[in-house]
Amino acid sequence: MIKLFSVLLVLFSSICFATTVDLGSTFCNQETVDINRFTLLLSNHLLFDHLDKAYTQLSKKISYQFRDAIQVKVKKMKSTSITSTIESKQSVLIPPVDVQILKRQLKGAVGSFVEDKLPAILSNRYNTTILQNQLDHLLYQYCPSKMTQGIVSQQCLLDNLESFLTEIQRYTSQKFQSTLIQINESDLPKLFEKTRAQIAGILVHFNRHTMDNNYHRLELKIKSTHKTRKHWITPDMIQDFINTINHKDNEEETNIRHFLKLST
Numbered sequence: 213m214i215k216l217f218s219v220l221l222v223l224f225s226s227i228c229f230a231t232t233v234d235l236g237s238t239f240c241n242q243e244t245v246d247i248n249r250f251t252l253l254l255s256n257h258l259l260f261d262h263l264d265k266a267y268t269q270l271s272k273k274i275s276y277q278f279r280d281a282i283q284v285k286v287k288k289m290k291s292t293s294i295t296s297t298i299e300s301k302q303s304v305l306i307p308p309v310d311v312q313i314l315k316r317q318l319k320g321a322v323g324s325f326v327e328d329k330l331p332a333i334l335s336n337r338y339n340t341t342i343l344q345n346q347l348d349h350l351l352y353q354y355c356p357s358k359m360t361q362g363i364v365s366q367q368c369l370l371d372n373l374e375s376f377l378t379e380i381q382r383y384t385s386q387k388f389q390s391t392l393i394q395i396n397e398s399d400l401p402k403l404f405e406k407t408r409a410q411i412a413g414i415l416v417h418f419n420r421h422t423m424d425n426n427y428h429r430l431e432l433k434i435k436s437t438h439k440t441r442k443h444w445i446t447p448d449m450i451q452d453f454i455n456t457i458n459h460k461d462n463e464e465e466t467n468i469r470h471f472l473k474l475s476t
């Protein structure tokens with residue numbers, strides 16, 4: 213045990229020596245980290261490798277639910293006109309537009325309408341430009357020295373790495389949980405209403421110009437399960453989102469030590 217300790221000590225002091233020589237510094241392990249560069253690399257990694265993915269997955273799920281909720285039905289009209297029975301029978305049997313194709317197109321329209329609007333909703337609720345500042349703030353809590361110069365010692369950062377990572381995780385989890393709850397409660401009901409109105413408008417157009425209204429009418433129906441409970445974002449979806457934004461410090465190109473190396 214003591215032997216191991218002395219070996220480590222020798223090893224440590226030789227690293228120390230190398231560092232000292234490299235930097236021309238008089239102290240051991242005084243290598244410093246450019247905080248601005250470090251938190252920029254880290255926040256870009258969180259935004260582009262994690263948050264973008266989480267947003268895309270969430271958008272797809274919400275879009276799927278909206279498509280499922282907004283249904284288009286073809287209503288056959290009881291013919292009251294005085295056309296011959298044969299003629300009316302034929303028209304009843306053969307709707308003038310292929311309704312299945314139309315329904316698919318309308319579902320596609322719901323999907324793209326929703327996926328188009330969601331990014332703005334998300335960025336209104338969480339402005340991603342504050343992430344880097346937030347990381348700076350968390351970091352200075354552990355390594356306050358030399359704060360004014362925008363540098364901290366690399367050793368301090370390494371000593372506090374676990375706590376720092378835990379704090380980031382705590383911050384992003386809490387922040388995005390509350391963000392998603394706000395979106396669920398306030399933005400999605402409005403977006404659903406807008407989407408419904410958009411599709412209703414398209415149906416008016418089709419009914420007027422394409423369908424023979426003596427026989428068929430397209431109608432919009434909201435699926436009954438979505439009428440009563442509008443759980444657009446469920447606790448499971450929030451959990452998935454949080455798991456996706458979590459930084460796992462195990463990838464070669466995107467771990468903290470790699471970012472540190474680029475920032476010293």
Ligand SMILES: *[C@@H]1O[C@H](CO)[C@@H](O)[C@H](O)[C@H]1NC(C)=O
Pocket residue numbers: 335336339340341
């Ligand atoms: C986010 O904040 C920055 C800086 O405060 C601002 O310039 C930008 O317009 C904001 N973005 C959104 C989407 O509000």
Ligand SMILES: *[C@@H]1O[C@H](CO)[C@@H](O)[C@H](O)[C@H]1NC(C)=O
Pocket residue numbers: 393396397442443444445446447450
């Ligand atoms: C989402 O909103 C609905 C309706 O307000 C609510 O019942 C549900 O609990 C909310 N989901 C979460 C995860 O807060």
